[in-house]
Amino acid sequence: MLKIWGRTSSSNVMKVLWLCDELGVAYERIDAGGAFGRTRDPDYLAKNPNALVPTIEEEDGYTLWESNSILRYLCNTRPGGAALYPSAPRERADVERWMDWQLSRVNGPMTTIFFTYVRTPEKDRDLAAAAKARDAAEELWRILDAQLAGRDFIAGSAFTIADIALGIQAYRWFNLPIERADLANLRGWYERLGQRPAYRKHVMVPMS
Numbered sequence: 001m002l003k004i005w006g007r008t009s010s011s012n013v014m015k016v017l018w019l020c021d022e023l024g025v026a027y028e029r030i031d032a033g034g035a036f037g038r039t040r041d042p043d044y045l046a047k048n049p050n051a052l053v054p055t056i057e058e059e060d061g062y063t064l065w066e067s068n069s070i071l072r073y074l075c076n077t078r079p080g081g082a083a084l085y086p087s088a089p090r091e092r093a094d095v096e097r098w099m100d101w102q103l104s105r106v107n108g109p110m111t112t113i114f115f116t117y118v119r120t121p122e123k124d125r126d127l128a129a130a131a132k133a134r135d136a137a138e139e140l141w142r143i144l145d146a147q148l149a150g151r152d153f154i155a156g157s158a159f160t161i162a163d164i165a166l167g168i169q170a171y172r173w174f175n176l177p178i179e180r181a182d183l184a185n186l187r188g189w190y191e192r193l194g195q196r197p198a199y200r201k202h203v204m205v206p207m208s
């Protein structure tokens with residue numbers, strides 16, 4: 001059975017758990033990271049030299065890290081995956097572009113906001129840095145809001161792994177104690193994600 005290393009409170013682990021449920025992939029999850037530690041143990045470092053989660057491990061010993069790469073790999077190897085990761089070059093590039101955008105642009109400011117309000121004691125919070133990150137994040141969510149005009153999902157009418165990569169951050173955006181512009185397309189998409197059982201189970205959970 002597929003093994004998934006990583007604590008359930010990690011947004012990047014959530015992506016993998018969410019996709020596995022969408023595809024009906026059975027897995028064994030092993031707690032690692034955060035308070036669970038384990039990621040600096042030599043056997044874990046041999047699987048993932050970054051000492052980060054998630055890491056997946058196939059029955060034959062093949063391992064893979066980087067959450068978005070894991071999403072692509074699982075779609076390429078599991079029944080039903082093609083529907084969430086189209087193979088036509090331009091459709092595929094569109095999905096990958098938004099996944100890269102999540103890692104390269106959205107992740108930074110959203111991590112700052114998340115760490116400020118969820119992982120930092122109130123007395124130690126750098127609210128100026130959080131406000132700057134909020135402004136930067138809002139500018140990015142406006143870009144996604146424009147993309148979602150007339151589309152149910154990021155890449156069109158079908159749900160894809162681009163929605164998974166960005167959906168985990170959308171939950172944080174809509175639920176952290178911050179001001180938000182009223183972005184109707186973005187909210188509609190977030191509400192559509194909320195209709196998916198796997199999103200509710202793995203992502204719409206108390207933040208920690």
Ligand SMILES: N[C@@H](CCC(=O)N[C@@H](CS)C(=O)NCC(=O)O)C(=O)O
Pocket residue numbers: 010011012013032033034039051052053054065066067068103
């Ligand atoms: N780009 C990597 C980032 C992985 C990452 O930063 N993981 C965080 C959790 S979201 C982590 O391992 N933090 C340290 C820990 O949990 O011990 C990915 O997408 O997989």
